[in-house]
Amino acid sequence: MRRIISVLLENEPGALSRVVGLFSQRNYNIETLTVAATEDPTLSRMTVTTSGSDKIIEQITKQLNKLIEVVKLVDLTEGTHIERELMLIKVKAAGSQRSEVKRTVEIFRGQIVDVTSSVYTVQLAGNSGKLDAFIQAIGDTCILEVVRSGVSGIARGEKILSL
Amino acid sequence: MELLSGADMIARFLQDEGIEYIYGYPGGSVLHIYDALFRQDKVKHILVRHEQAAAHMADGYARATGKAGTVLVTSGPGATNTITGIATAFTDSIPMVVLCGQVPSTLVGEDAFQETDMMGVSRPVVKHNLTVRHPSEIPEILKKAYYLAQTGRPGPVVVDIPKDMTTPNERYEYVYPKSVKLRSYNPVLRGHAGQIKKAVDMLLAAKRPILYAGGGVILGKASDKLTELARLLDYPVTNTLMGLGGYPATDRQHLGMLGMHGSYEANMAMHHADLIVSIGARFDDRVTNAIEKFCPGARIVHIDIDPASISKTVEVDVPIVGPVDSVLSEMLVLIKESKLSIDKDALAAWWKSIEEWKQFHGGRYESCDEHIKPQKVIEALYKVTKGDAFVTSDVGQHQMFAAQYYKFDKPNRWINSGGLGTMGFGFPAAMGVKLNFPDHDVVCVTGEGSIQMNIQELSTCKQYDLPVKVLILNNGTLGMVKQWQDMNYESRHAQSYMKSLPDFTKLVEAYGHVGLEVDKLEDLESTLEKAFSMKDKLVFINVHVDPHEHVYPMQVARGSMNDMWLSKTERT
Ligand SMILES: Cc1ncc(C[n+]2csc(CCOP(=O)(O)OP(=O)(O)O)c2C)c(N)n1
Numbered sequence: 001m002r003r004i005i006s007v008l009l010e011n012e013p014g015a016l017s018r019v020v021g022l023f024s025q026r027n028y029n030i031e032t033l034t035v036a037a038t039e040d041p042t043l044s045r046m047t048v049t050t051s052g053s054d055k056i057i058e059q060i061t062k063q064l065n066k067l068i069e070v071v072k073l074v075d076l077t078e079g080t081h082i083e084r085e086l087m088l089i090k091v092k093a094a095g096s097q098r099s100e101v102k103r104t105v106e107i108f109r110g111q112i113v114d115v116t117s118s119v120y121t122v123q124l125a126g127n128s129g130k131l132d133a134f135i136q137a138i139g140d141t142c143i144l145e146v147v148r149s150g151v152s153g154i155a156r157g158e159k160i161l162s163l
Numbered sequence: 164m165e166l167l168s169g170a171d172m173i174a175r176f177l178q179d180e181g182i183e184y185i186y187g188y189p190g191g192s193v194l195h196i197y198d199a200l201f202r203q204d205k206v207k208h209i210l211v212r213h214e215q216a217a218a219h220m221a222d223g224y225a226r227a228t229g230k231a232g233t234v235l236v237t238s239g240p241g242a243t244n245t246i247t248g249i250a251t252a253f254t255d256s257i258p259m260v261v262l263c264g265q266v267p268s269t270l271v272g273e274d275a276f277q278e279t280d281m282m283g284v285s286r287p288v289v290k291h292n293l294t295v296r297h298p299s300e301i302p303e304i305l306k307k308a309y310y311l312a313q314t315g316r317p318g319p320v321v322v323d324i325p326k327d328m329t330t331p332n333e334r335y336e337y338v339y340p341k342s343v344k345l346r347s348y349n350p351v352l353r354g355h356a357g358q359i360k361k362a363v364d365m366l367l368a369a370k371r372p373i374l375y376a377g378g379g380v381i382l383g384k385a386s387d388k389l390t391e392l393a394r395l396l397d398y399p400v401t402n403t404l405m406g407l408g409g410y411p412a413t414d415r416q417h418l419g420m421l422g423m424h425g426s427y428e429a430n431m432a433m434h435h436a437d438l439i440v441s442i443g444a445r446f447d448d449r450v451t452n453a454i455e456k457f458c459p460g461a462r463i464v465h466i467d468i469d470p471a472s473i474s475k476t477v478e479v480d481v482p483i484v485g486p487v488d489s490v491l492s493e494m495l496v497l498i499k500e501s502k503l504s505i506d507k508d509a510l511a512a513w514w515k516s517i518e519e520w521k522q523f524h525g526g527r528y529e530s531c532d533e534h535i536k537p538q539k540v541i542e543a544l545y546k547v548t549k550g551d552a553f554v555t556s557d558v559g560q561h562q563m564f565a566a567q568y569y570k571f572d573k574p575n576r577w578i579n580s581g582g583l584g585t586m587g588f589g590f591p592a593a594m595g596v597k598l599n600f601p602d603h604d605v606v607c608v609t610g611e612g613s614i615q616m617n618i619q620e621l622s623t624c625k626q627y628d629l630p631v632k633v634l635i636l637n638n639g640t641l642g643m644v645k646q647w648q649d650m651n652y653e654s655r656h657a658q659s660y661m662k663s664l665p666d667f668t669k670l671v672e673a674y675g676h677v678g679l680e681v682d683k684l685e686d687l688e689s690t691l692e693k694a695f696s697m698k699d700k701l702v703f704i705n706v707h708v709d710p711h712e713h714v715y716p717m718q719v720a721r722g723s724m725n726d727m728w729l730s731k732t733e734r735t
């Protein structure tokens with residue numbers, strides 16, 4: 001099953017490589033990984049999406065917790081949560097395609113953030129499924145370049161992951 | 164306010180931390196530190212002949228005392244040479260601090276001379292590693308290193324020290340930090356009371372219980388508690404390879420080691436148990452055999468300091484995360500309060516089965532007129548040293564014979580590389596023990612293969628007068644490899660022969676030590692007596708043993724715990 005694990009870790013050089021190293025060393029898979037400093041510059045917040053049996057997920061969270069720089073973590077998929085991914089995508093937009101592409105972007109509530117006579121650069125945020133759906137809708141032949149940020153997640157309601 | 168250079172801070176910190184010996188080898192990037200060590204005389208440095216041996220020496224010391232051993236090496240090859248030693252310590256959760264030089268921070272990343280990314284290279288085999296970014300951080304970083312190495316589940320910690328952090332004329336304030344706190348690291352200090360209660364209820368209700376105790380009992384200094392618990396309940400105890408000595412081996416309730424080369428009775432009892440209480444053990448594959456066939460009728464309680472050890476391989480029923488010592492103490496209190504309502508009849512029947520298993524096998528081995536049996540050598544060693552030596556070993560058949568036939572009654576006396584299985588570990592580990600226990604017998608049980616992996620340390624022993632005894636069970640082959648080839652490859656002995664063995668006696672004599680040879684059984688004991696009577700001499704005892712012997716019992720691969728070969732021809 002796909003899981004989203006949110007991690008607070010010390011914002012120190014090397015901390016990220018420990019996390020990545022752990023995943024490869026123990027043969028766990030990483031689907032996406034995002035990381036950046038939080039409002040407290042000594043802490044980074046990381047979101048990892050991964051998948052595996054319950055047993056493997058339990059090991060992943062335990063092994064992550066064991067890393068000295070990991071301060072706290074939570075498996076967001078255990079409760080209700082919000083996940084978002086940002087995509088920047090360049091698509092061919094010439095002639096009659098232009099309005100077609102524009103309409104699709106509007107349906108998906110994306111924004112065209114850069115334009116040339118033959119190319120639109122579209123920005124789209126949402127859960128990963130929505131981004132997948134947009135890529136499908138726009139069609140392979142149109143797509144010039146795709147950049148996805150990977151998932152960021154946060155729990156719904158009052159639940160907070162902090163020190 | 165005291166101002167010291169980074170190098171002097173390191174020397175001073177080691178003094179303040181109470182470190183008596185460090186093990187190492189100098190080189191360019193640590194010369195400031197070596198100079199600082201030269202200008203003091205509290206911390207003594209042992210110069211090895213290969214950095215791997217420095218790590219194993221520190222490790223041997225740590226296993227015998229429970230305290231972190233300290234290593235100091237230069238950058239690049241000096242540091243990478245310690246990796247096997249670090250990995251050995253890591254796999255067995257041994258506390259160690261390895262101080263590595265690094266090229267000056269201004270050169271890091273430029274492929275400078277003797278630059279290796281030691282942080283990256285060591286990362287998968289350390290509990291943690293730290294880089295010094297400013298000399299003023301040194302006391303705090305070193306304190307963190309020792310704290311991390313020695314608390315929670317212990318392990319090696321590497322400290323990477325760029326040369327410019329130790330420059331002699333740049334001085335900063337030095338204060339010895341008495342303690343450190345890390346917000347992201349809080350080892351558990353007690354087990355969960357509810358879980359402990361549950362475990363005790365299961366213990367008291369069990370009909371066929373067994374206590375399965377590992378290296379955590381020794382690391383967690385819980386042998387007394389384990390012994391008290393087992394005696395109070397009259398339950399059988401088995402030890403892992405790492406746990407030997409955690410419960411007195413000569414005690415009636417001890418079933419010996421379990422696992423791949425475990426005793427018949429231990430493996431049978433595990434397989435037939437209805438309750439297994441794992442205490443500081445980790446259900447290693449060399450213990451469980453095929454996981455899906457593991458102890459089908461047993462409920463399992465698992466006590467471990469490391470949550471990640473729990474349900475990693477075998478799923479357990481009652482996990483208890485905490486230091487074994489405190490968990491066992493709490494269990495003892497509850498058991499004593501409970502009036503011990505044990506099913507006495509069931510327990511008596513259980514002991515009867517166990518006794519039958521003991522009778523059936525009992526560690527027997529075939530005798531032989533032509534050759535000295537390796538098992539005999541260990542029995543003789545046990546006798547001559549009155550069961551009270553520190554015994555280190557290398558890896559192979561000799562290691563298993565030592566584990567099976569030397570009966571360890573005390574913790575910290577059996578010192579071997581259980582998890583990583585590092586040939587070359589035994590001799591330097593013995594040196595580390597001897598240095599710190601000069602009045603005790605310290606013997607390395609080794610093979611003619613393993614001893615050659617760190618034999619250069621004979622020179623170190625000469626320099627520092629380390630009169631360890633080295634007992635070679637010389638079967639003229641890489642015996643354990645040969646055994647597998649006999650059993651699985653129709654005796655095709657690919658590269659398991661050593662056709663060019665040195666004359667060990669001449670070799671040790673060349674280093675200034677004593678060599679003795681044994682090739683007749685009748686000379687065995689007297690030669691050992693002679694060797695151990697030479698208190699101030701390093702003695703190599705080269706015993707020519709049966710080259711065809713195998714280690715038994717041996718679990719049948721992919722079977723259950725009780726699927727065993729009992730001899731070359733007998734299978735359960
Ligand atoms: C560094 C290292 N290399 C290889 C091995 C694989 N190995 C395990 S036992 C063994 C043979 C050891 O031979 P010896 O020291 O003579 O011991 P014996 O089994 O003959 O008693 C080997 C090669 C190992 N454990 N460690």
Ligand SMILES: [Mg+2]
Nearest residue numbers: 610611640642
């Ligand atoms: Mg051999």
